Amino acid sequence: xxxxxxxxxADMNRKPRQSGCLSLGFIKKETALPSEERMGKGPVVIIECxxxxxxxxxxxxxxxxxIIKESLTAPPVVDYDKCTGCALCVAACPGLAIFIVDxxxxxxxxxxxxxxxxxxxxxxxxxxxxxxxxxxxxxxxxAEVRKEKRGTTVLGILVNKHLAxxxxxxxxxxxxxx
Ligand code: SF4
Ligand code: SF4
Numbered sequence: 001x002x003x004x005x006x007x008x009x010a011d012m013n014r015k016p017r018q019s020g021c022l023s024l025g026f027i028k029k030e031t032a033l034p035s036e037e038r039m040g041k042g043p044v045v046i047i048e049c050x051x052x053x054x055x056x057x058x059x060x061x062x063x064x065x066x067i068i069k070e071s072l073t074a075p076p077v078v079d080y081d082k083c084t085g086c087a088l089c090v091a092a093c094p095g096l097a098i099f100i101v102d103x104x105x106x107x108x109x110x111x112x113x114x115x116x117x118x119x120x121x122x123x124x125x126x127x128x129x130x131x132x133x134x135x136x137x138x139x140x141x142x143a144e145v146r147k148e149k150r151g152t153t154v155l156g157i158l159v160n161k162h163l164a165x166x167x168x169x170x171x172x173x174x175x176x177x178x
Pocket of ligand 1: 044045062064065066067082084086087088089090100
């Protein structure tokens with residue numbers, strides 16, 4: 001089963017400036033998310049950038065030209081058919097506003113997140129899966145660590161599939177031996 005897209009109906013109308021963080025309901029209202037069919041096919045970008053902001057490293061980073069901004073201040077728009085889920089834009093975004101969700105892996109989803117804290121986690125580390133407000137919503141395991149020469153470190157974390165559109169960070173509590 002793909003992650004539910006309707007969680008957070010109660011906070012659908014909460015604006016980020018009132019709550020201090022984005023909600024899935026607000027993102028659904030403000031952006032065109034990929035279809036469930038596209039999400040089930042493999043990794044795909046989720047851009048949670050809803051402000052008009054003079055910034056475009058995401059556009060420049062995408063070799064497939066999947067990200068478009070109509071003007072420098074317009075929010076980015078994605079052509080999901082062109083996105084391969086490579087995560088280059090995740091590392092390039094200074095706003096830490098881009099994620100990759102891969103729901104094509106059975107019971108678990110792989111969510112790529114930008115991660116700026118130290119120490120950099122290692123593969124096999126485990127911890128709490130956190131939502132956009134920093135609340136624990138489940139458990140997560142680091143499956144992949146990408147240290148980019150330029151840009152933000154990107155972690156691939158495994159979470160239960162139904163949490164794929166909720167989990168946006170990890171709080172490490174168990175370090176692996178590796
Ligand atoms: S994940 Fe890769 S292909 Fe998809 S939008 Fe980002 S840079 Fe482009
Ligand atoms: S680089 Fe990040 S913050 Fe800048 S427009 Fe793109 S998604 Fe938004």
